[in-house]
Amino acid sequence: MSRAAILYAPGTNCHEETVAALDRTGIASELVLLRDLLDGRARLNRFQAAIIPGGFSYGDHLGAGRIFATLLVARLGEQLGEFLAAGRPLLGVCNGFQVLGEAGILPARSLGKRGMALVENQSGRFEDRNVRLLVSRNESPWTRGLEGQILEMPSAHGEGRALFPESRLARVALRYADGFGNPTAHYPENPNGTAGAVAGITDDTGLVLGLMPHPERASLPAHGSQDGLKLFQNLARAL
């Protein structure tokens, strides 16, 4: 049976709802402490997929996601390389996306060599908003069959403005959209001011997805929208 690892570290705070969202898709998941990986009590190769949820890992010290990413690359680079080489899906949400960017996994699977940054929102503030996301044409198992759809879900972050020095490397998966479903630079529909309205990207295999908004907060019947669940259902299909 396929299992997904939900990696969490001190300061991660979206791991439990991520478990709850995966439960709805039938994917078995396991919370895995980064410390247990670092100390050898757990290994990534037991899992067929991995998710790094949101939060403020290590207090966002030195930059959002940077300490987590540094530990991941410097101490677990080999495991992670094997995991990715085996073609296993990896998702980073919010702080998890920041980790993937700081680790060089997104946009180009270049561990330890950064090709993007998620910097402070244009407003200079944390922004708690509901956003609409337009799903791009992107050969990714995460978004298969959703192309052209609008997904609604909460977004809550202070550092979500994406910068790509070489934009050809980033494959856009999701864009912030306005009320008409068009990609938008307008605040607050685009809560962080990212150029091109980029909310989420994949690597060139489509297996690694990073996005700022929170699909796990739009996955349960009690939530205002259950659009986020579609991404996790796609994961279930891919496994």
Place this chain on the structure above:
Amino acid sequence: MGLSLVTRPSMSIQPVYVTFHDDAEARAWLGFLQRHGYAELRDLVLERVYWLEGKVRSERLAPLFANPIYQAISEKSALDPSRGPVIEIAYRPAVTDPETPSILAAAHALGEDGLEFARLSRRYQFSGIEASTARKLAERFLFNKVVERIREPGEILVTLRPTGRPDAVESISLAGLDAATLERLSIERSWYAPLSQLKVIQDHEVRLGRPHTDAEIEILAQTWSDHCYHTTWKSLGLLKKLQAATARIAHPLVVSAFKDNAGGLEFYDGWVITIKGETHNFPSSIAPFGGVATKHGGVIRDTLGFGKGAYPIGGTTVMGTMDPAMKEEEVPAGALHPQLILSESIRATSYYVNPMGIPMMHAVYRRHAGYAKCLALGHSLGLIPERYAAKEEPRPGDIALLIGGETGRDGIHGATASSTSMTGETLQKESAAVQIGHPITERRFATAIPALRDAGCIRSITDLGAGGISCAAGEMGAGTGVALDLDTVPLKDKSLTAWEILLSESQERMLIAVPPEKLAEAQTLLDRYEVAHAAIGRFTDSGKLEAVWRDQRVVEIEMDFLWGACPLDPIPAAAPRRQLQPLSIPEPRTAAEWSEAARRILGHYHCADQSAAGSRFDSTVQGRTVIGPYGGKNHCMPSGFYLSAPLYGKPYGVITAVAFNPFYGEIDPAEMARLMVIEAVTRAVAAGADYHDLALCDNFYTPRVRPDVAWDLTRMVEAIAELSVELGIPFISGKDSSSGTFDAGGKSIDVPPTLAVAAFGRVRDVKRIVTKDFKRAGSKLLLIGRVDGDALGGSVYADTLRQHGNALHSFGDARALRALWDALLRLHARGEVLSASAVGEGGVFLRQFEAALGSDLGARVQFEAVAALGERRRVQKSGGRRPPLQEVGAAPDAWRKDGLLFGEFIGSVIVEVGPSFDPAASLADIPYAALGEVLPEPRFELAEGNEIIWQEEMARLTETWRKPFREILE
């Protein structure tokens, strides 16, 4: 205190400078400062400096300090001194930077094991202003003097490590001292103890046959302070009144009331929900960022310290300040400008609560000229399995395990200083009483505590707040005894002496009683969760609080004395003489006058869009939020209540609502207190919650006690105790602060008698809860409950004309309220309620505006219908505490129209029902009126018969509503 930089030869320290290519933070500060008196400021550049100590190849660490895509790194400062003065801000030498452990861990992971210590500083360069101006600006806005300082240029660092030598333990004899000397000593030493307590301590010394140590007197003074011991409330017997009322109600859902760190209510499926509200007024008034951040940290720890450890699932921030728009010269001497308190409090809430991963339920900002010492209240909602909802007594032999942050100099004398009244002088002298908060430390143990609890490692747990280790250990060991070894306490400030270690209010610490056979397991778990821990003592059967430090016995106090000997000074009470003026408000006559009056409401601080603050707080983290603070179409309508579904995949909900009004209290404190209870409950019931499943949390804030204050306070407490019994809704938790007086230049400024009430409870199915946004054009709108067109006293409408009046709205009586709520619940059960909201500030008008905003629809209010409701009530004479101001029998058209539109009929509810709904069949015994209807266009109309008195497009009203709060912040 002896802070010093000790010489450590041959250790190199090198700085690394980082700048951002496009610095949003610097830009935000530039804009903020230009708007706050520094218009001549042309530019602001921000540079972060990492100071590294040890043998380290800093180029290998470059990727850690800078992402070259948006940051530049250099061994030299990039700031050109000719472009303007530079101010560098760093933590004080004795204080550890919160980032230090993260930097060390990451550097070691990168193979730079030679890095021994690291610190940060921030350099601000200001163009366009003088150096002296820059310094003043920095002191006002950019740092907290308690923990941070300006690093002077050219300062030579010998080591980065926090260093210093502690003072020796002192023996202090009070024997033979006269009253005057005792009182002088008490102030000099910041004990702020009343004479009666000092005398008890004096007598105790004689019985003991030895002088007390400094640590012992410090412990007694803080344990017996009003903040910790609630002497004012105890002396007036107030808590007992609330406890007695709750006992009398004997509510079947109450699991824990007024005995633990929070109150607990039975939920579903073997779970308990908890609530606690905590004020942090003194520190938030003198250092708002630190004060408000730690307000949240503290109340969250109360949840973590409930039973054997509950998990926090929601929070609030409730702030009362003076008018943030007031002129600088009007601010009382020694007080901070309320705009600064407001904006810093918002920044602090965002800084603390977002990383904690706790959804914001309610963010409430109110103003009153009396809040020179501000109100800073926060609530925390928790969730815990019922089997862990009760603590056990520690047993002799249990380990006292301290977890979380290190102990430092921050927050010493917080308990005693916050119990005294506040002057400009206290602000200077007791600034060390303000703590600093590091949410990452608290987040670590928030994750770990449920794991420890479920593993059976927790016999008892409590948080460290006021009074620090001494208070937590003293309370937990009150029934047994506890012996502490202070040398085992991890310190972030090496210069702390014994009493300071005991009293430090450093944040983010919890104390756990661990069964000895579980200690190893607890330690292993905490290591995995990366939570620091230290076994600092054992529980004993000595009946004493004992502590040793550096081979000296520094504390040996009998628990019976500590907890039983505090004298309570009798507090005389006398009826206050209020000087209240009746309202004198001309009624609007023309459409233009109506428009202006409505816009004043929408632009009022209390009614305007506060989402510029609210949207900075995460409201959906944890994936439990069903209805957050903002809802409706476009998510900008204030919801008025919060709904969580705490058990994933289950339909069960927790609903919360908060009522707080600073204007009512000065008119009639007891009636205000009742209205707050009713408003909080009505918000929840309007949405469809069953009031039988609700409980209450009270937070009082009153001036320093005098006979008139004691009178009002007693009546407020009696009023809500009595009302809670009549309604059958128990108070289960609360907190009081009796030091709301600010002394400025010989003049005392009192806070208005303040009570914030939170209602919370369970809901069987979240899908049945109804929001206030209109659902369909053509629906009928009903106003249900008592209406009084003359009761504008304390209203926002009156305040927009700088009047407060002399009487409040009268809600009738508890029986009428229950009948109304029962009728509402029947309508909800039949699914007749399409939308609903409780009337409050801004009256019927504001609720209709909000409901229209949240639906892109409009509303028409038929004036004569509301007037008829007023008449109907009078004919029926259904209850009422006092006659209406207007003579009985006046014609309905004699009601003030503005009173009907803007009057704050707390306890009344507006309900949207289908066009064919027959109210007479369902609401026979309840006062109601056909208020109007939902319009298909986004427009507000006020009509009388077929005549439209005033109408306005929603777009224009919305603009008026959105602007003011945003402008205050910007």
